[in-house]
Amino acid sequence: MWSSRSSDESLLVEAKKLEKNLLNFFWRQGVSLSEGEDLVQETYLRLWNYRSRYEPTAKLSTFLFTIARQVRIDALRRQTRREAREEAWERDRADAPQPTKMAGDDVRWALGRLPSAMREVVELGILQDLPYAEVAEILGIPVGTVKSRMFNALKRLKEIFDDEGSGRNAG
């Protein structure tokens, strides 16, 4: 069990090293930078609250991304509730501003076209560079499922990028 004060501090030091990974984990899922930073902060707060559950023998990244994934799920639930409340107002709003395209939006857009199950595998297995066994542990699925989802996700992403390229050439 993870209990002593010095261990607590070294846990946070190690977790802090993954700050950029966490921010990108959230950002690539389509959240804004400021919201992403909030979610990173919330992840660290939960890590602190749940630190007694961390076994030092396990990899910290597995523990941290498991928390981060739950933080994202909770944020999506809150967003869904908020959107439901704002739906009527949005329907009446004729001059809603269109989202502007930023650097990296094409990649985020492509990731957004994947089913969430595939997107998570890509995020953890490619962008966070975690071994499939660790991805499987975080997502609570068999390693074989990670492998097949990764295979299909990469095929789909290549199609999306190829379509985008041919669209540009045609345009």
Added chain:
Amino acid sequence: MTKDLEGTLAELGAGYREVVERLRACEVEPHAAALRTRRLAPLPYLAAASVAAALVGIACMFSSGRSAAQDGARRVYTAAYEGGAAAIEAMVSSQRADGSWANDFLTLQNAAALREAGGKASVAYKKAVRYLRSRGLRPLTDEELRLRADLARSVCSQG
């Protein structure tokens, strides 16, 4: 790249390594958002004085003994949140003035403060930072904090 991913790419054949490289080229750095948000406008003198008074109050609560500090910290965070924007701003910015918060992320020092303060404090702190962000504010720079600390000291010496 992990051996697992190498294996999948080998199965998929040519052209997929570029997909991975394109995905990896897209990333952001922490604190990029903070650079985008506007800086705090200079506060009018009266507002600055009220913030300084809040800082002094918070400093006094933190300096009143260990057990009192535990209760005090909880009261400070909760009261600051309930107190509105100026109080929250004072609460968040004051963390750096006494060497606690390095930024608005969890640091060793503010984690220690949360540990001492308990659950309500962390919730209040989180809400406070969100409240600030929703208004385009951000924690203060070192220079701004020094100015406020100087102002707080002058208020103390006058009192």
